[in-house]
Amino acid sequence: MMHEMIFAGFGGQGIMLMGQLLAQAGLEEGRHVSWIPSYGPEMRGGAANCSVVISDEVIGAPVVQKPQLALAMNLQSKERFEDMVAPGGRFIINGSLVPDPPRRSDIRNYVLPLSDLAVDELKSAKVLNMIALGAVFEATGAVSEESIHKAMDFMFGKKLARRPDLAALNRKAFQAGREALNKAARA
Amino acid sequence: MSDKVLLKGTEACAMGAILAGCRHYFGYPITPQTEIPEYFAKYMPEAGGVFLQAESEIAAISMVYGAAATGRRTMTSSSGPGLSLKQETISTLSAAELPCLIVNVARGGPGLGCIQGAQSDYFQSVKGGGHGDYRLLTLAPNSVQEMMDLSILGFELADKYRNPVLILSDGVIGQMMEPVGIPEAVTFFPEKPWAATGAKGRGKNLINSLYLDAARCEEHNRHLQAKFARIAESELRYEEFDTEDAELVLVAYGISSRIALSVKNRARAEGLKVGLLRPITLWPFPSEALRKLADRVKGLLVVEQSAGQMVEDVRLAVCGRAPVAFHGRPGGVMIQMDDVQAKVRELLAGEA
Numbered sequence: 001m002m003h004e005m006i007f008a009g010f011g012g013q014g015i016m017l018m019g020q021l022l023a024q025a026g027l028e029e030g031r032h033v034s035w036i037p038s039y040g041p042e043m044r045g046g047a048a049n050c051s052v053v054i055s056d057e058v059i060g061a062p063v064v065q066k067p068q069l070a071l072a073m074n075l076q077s078k079e080r081f082e083d084m085v086a087p088g089g090r091f092i093i094n095g096s097l098v099p100d101p102p103r104r105s106d107i108r109n110y111v112l113p114l115s116d117l118a119v120d121e122l123k124s125a126k127v128l129n130m131i132a133l134g135a136v137f138e139a140t141g142a143v144s145e146e147s148i149h150k151a152m153d154f155m156f157g158k159k160l161a162r163r164p165d166l167a168a169l170n171r172k173a174f175q176a177g178r179e180a181l182n183k184a185a186r187a
Numbered sequence: 188m189s190d191k192v193l194l195k196g197t198e199a200c201a202m203g204a205i206l207a208g209c210r211h212y213f214g215y216p217i218t219p220q221t222e223i224p225e226y227f228a229k230y231m232p233e234a235g236g237v238f239l240q241a242e243s244e245i246a247a248i249s250m251v252y253g254a255a256a257t258g259r260r261t262m263t264s265s266s267g268p269g270l271s272l273k274q275e276t277i278s279t280l281s282a283a284e285l286p287c288l289i290v291n292v293a294r295g296g297p298g299l300g301c302i303q304g305a306q307s308d309y310f311q312s313v314k315g316g317g318h319g320d321y322r323l324l325t326l327a328p329n330s331v332q333e334m335m336d337l338s339i340l341g342f343e344l345a346d347k348y349r350n351p352v353l354i355l356s357d358g359v360i361g362q363m364m365e366p367v368g369i370p371e372a373v374t375f376f377p378e379k380p381w382a383a384t385g386a387k388g389r390g391k392n393l394i395n396s397l398y399l400d401a402a403r404c405e406e407h408n409r410h411l412q413a414k415f416a417r418i419a420e421s422e423l424r425y426e427e428f429d430t431e432d433a434e435l436v437l438v439a440y441g442i443s444s445r446i447a448l449s450v451k452n453r454a455r456a457e458g459l460k461v462g463l464l465r466p467i468t469l470w471p472f473p474s475e476a477l478r479k480l481a482d483r484v485k486g487l488l489v490v491e492q493s494a495g496q497m498v499e500d501v502r503l504a505v506c507g508r509a510p511v512a513f514h515g516r517p518g519g520v521m522i523q524m525d526d527v528q529a530k531v532r533e534l535l536a537g538e539a
Contacts, residue, residue, distance in 0.1 A: 020364065024193055027366045035193070036363035060449025061442075062363045063521050 001056050003142040004064040007132070008049035008081055009073025009094070014129030019050035021133060024151035025143040026054035034062040047076055054142045069140050071132055073114070075100065090139045092132070092181070110139065110184045117176050127173035134177020148174070191366035196334040196356060199367050200290055201226035203338030204262055206372045209288070210236030211261035213250035215243060215269060218302040219358035220292035223264040248273040248280075248289075255285035256394040258382030260342050264290035266358075267308050268299055270316065277351055278317030282396035282411070284381075286345035288338065289323075290354045292361035295519025303519030304358025306441060309496035312355045313470040320408055322415045323353040324422060325469040327440040331365035337467075339373060346377050348418055355469060357492065358519070359442040424467035425476060429455060433462030435535055436480050438501050439490040440466045443522060447490045450527045459535055469497070474504035481508035486534055490527055491515040 005022070009015045019035050026033035032055045038048065051064035066086040072078035073094045085091050087106045096115035112135055118128040137148060152160070152170065160167040194202065201223045204212070212227040224240060231238035237254075241247035247263045254261035265273065270291045280287060293308045295301040310316075312325045324344055326337040334356060341352040383392050398404035428451060430436055439447035444465040454461035464480065466473050481487065486509050489498040494517040502511045514530045516522045 020193065023364060027191060027193055032366075033193070034363055034365050036359065058448070059365075059445075060452070061446045061521070061524060062365075063359065065521075065523055065525070 002059075003054045003069070003140055004067050005052045005069045005071075005136070005140065005142070006049055006064050006067040006081055006084070007052065007071045007073075007136070008047070008077035009071075011046045011048040013048075013073050014126070015048055015071075015073060015132075016050050018129040018133050018136075019052045021148070021151050021155060022052050022136065022143065023054070024154055025147040028147040028150045028154070029143060031056060031143075032059050034059045036062045047080075049077065049081075069136065071136055072098065073128075073132065074098065092135050092139060094132075110135070110181055112177075112180045112184055114177070114180070117180060118173070122169065122173055122176060124169060124173075127169055130170050130173035131177035131180070134174040134179075135181040136177075137174070138178040138181040191368050193364045194331055194335075194367045195222055195364050196328070196331045196361040197222035197292060198226050199331045199335040200264070200338045200354065200356070200361075201230070202369070203335035204260075204288065204342070205230060205234050205236070206335075206370065207260060207339040207342040208373050208376055209260040209262050209342060210234060211251075211254040211259050212237065212263070213239050213241050213247040213254070213261070214263050215241055215247050215265065217244075217266045217269045219294055219304065219361050220264050220266050220290065222361075223290065223292070244269040244272040245276065248276040251287050251289075252276055252280055252283070252285060255280065255287045256283075256383045258379035258384060260286075260288075260346075260376075262288035262290065262342075264292065266292050266294045267296045267311075270308065270311065274311075274317035276317075277323070278315070278319050278321055279396045280351045281317075281321035281323065282319065282407075283394050284349040284411075285351070285394065286342075286349050287351050288341045288345060288354065289351055290338075290356065293355065293357045295517070301519040302358065304361070304442060305492045305517065305519045306357055306443060307493035307496065307517055308355060309469065309491070309493065312353055313472070313500075321411065322418070322470055323351055324348065324418055324471075325353045325355050326424075327355050327467060327469050328360060329441050329444045329465065331360070331363060332367050333467075334360060335367055335369070339370065342373075344422060346379070348414060349381075350414070350418070355441070357442050359521070419471040422468060423471045423473060425473040426465045426467065427476070428463040428465070430462035430464060430480060432460055433480075434460040434485045435531060436462045436464055436484050436487050437490055437527075437531075438464050438466075438477070438487055438497070440469060440497065443490045443492055446522050446524055446527065450490075450524055450531060453524070453528055454531050459531065461531055461535075466497075472500050472504065474500070477501060477504040478506070478508065481505040484509055486510045486512060488512045488514060488527075488530060488534060490522065492519075492522060493517050
């Protein structure tokens with residue numbers, strides 16, 4: 001089984017870190033993983049995306065060309081990656097920032113109010129990527145929930161130990177993303 | 188918890204150098220290799236070594252010359268345009284028989300090109316980017332693990348042969364993260380009785396590349412060529428995948444070899460007899476292995492992130508024994524697997 005994913009949005013939305021977290025979760029399971037950023041003259045507010053592969057086999061090209069799952073956190077990302085999603089794949093769109101409806105009917109589209117959830121419900125724009133991670137997790141099942149928590153511990157354990165409030169907020173955000181995806185899937 | 192850690196290719200390369208005992212890094216920033224100096228800036232002081240951001244690429248490679256002359260393990264890194272600047276001193280390092288590691292995290296060229304990964308520095312790497320009859324042992328990693336392992340091996344081979352070793356990587360391998368198993372630090376370092384360490388109590392050691400007497404220059408050249416012949420004989424590295432019964436063999440190195448491996452796997456799943464030969468050393472080059480394959484396959488397909496450079500060496504090696512096709516993409520845009528796959532189908536259909 002090979003999960004090929006692309007996460008895209010504005011620089012500063014935490015997309016790169018979210019991709020690394022998912023790759024780390026795959027590593028926790030002893031799977032083959034790769035993460036590669038789009039790197040250009042990037043800056044906060046510019047476009048950013050990363051490809052993540054989690055696989056039971058050796059990974060060939062790390063730059064994903066036909067993702068089974070893509071996440072578009074802004075309109076620019078939707079326009080760029082919508083056509084790339086493999087037929088039958090999943091496309092998560094941040095409906096808070098993307099006014100345009102999904103165009104393709106041969107993939108499963110999930111329009112989720114990710115930014116609104118962060119700002120209005122969780123009162124923190126910073127947890128946007130954790131909400132998105134929850135949605136991606138729910139949509140792919142690429143790794144177990146336990147591995148996600150292990151990866152969070154590995155990457156932010158020291159910081160979160162000093163800030164239990166942030167650890168709780170991250171967990172809440174992750175769950176909010178899962179619920180949003182499920183709600184959209186039922187609709 | 189896995190015993191591996193997620194690292195970027197550039198970080199793995201720098202970490203490998205410290206594990207290999209490199210304590211003298213001189214460099215100048217350029218994308219997509221800047222995490223190498225960044226890593227050394229952070230960790231070299233902890234390791235008790237020297238990190239120095241030079242005033243230019245030329246200064247950095249000249250500092251490497253100085254550190255290597257004292258017998259220390261030393262390196263520099265850059266990307267295409269920076270490597271071009273370093274060429275005069277690389278030739279001089281080889282002529283003066285100074286060991287060091289040089290890393291090129293290649294980007295799209297020519298000129299300043301773009302900052303995305305490419306493989307268009309092959310000619311510069313293996314055909315002598317500098318002047319004179321010299322060779323660089325050239326290693327081409329295709330994973331983050333190999334960025335670390337070949338960095339360590341590079342120092343060992345450089346010392347063994349007293350010649351610079353080049354790692355020809357690219358922006359994709361340099362920027363991607365993969366799990367890496369971290370080996371033990373190197374503890375054996377060869378003696379360097381030739382080094383300029385102070386001549387008290389012994390005769391002087393002269394590190395030099397100038398022979399004004401042509402006959403002595405020729406003699407030195409013969410000495411160097413004998414050494415290059417030993418390297419060619421002993422240090423060739425390559426891998427073959429599914430070549431035993433292959434009708435078409437893909438030939439690719441570095442990032443392209445990963446794309447080629449995926450294409451080969453897809454083709455096998457379709458029942459097509461496709462194999463892959465992946466050079467790990469670009470010099471020495473696996474000419475003999477290619478020649479043998481050419482005698483029994485219907486054709487070869489070279490895949491490169493360039494307009495076609497290694498393909499010339501493949502054609503030289505094969506020498507007309509089998510047709511050699513090419514699929515490449517210059518300028519830093521990734522080769523699409525679908526395109527290579529289509530080419531594979533087309534070639535096999537045409538020759539069946």
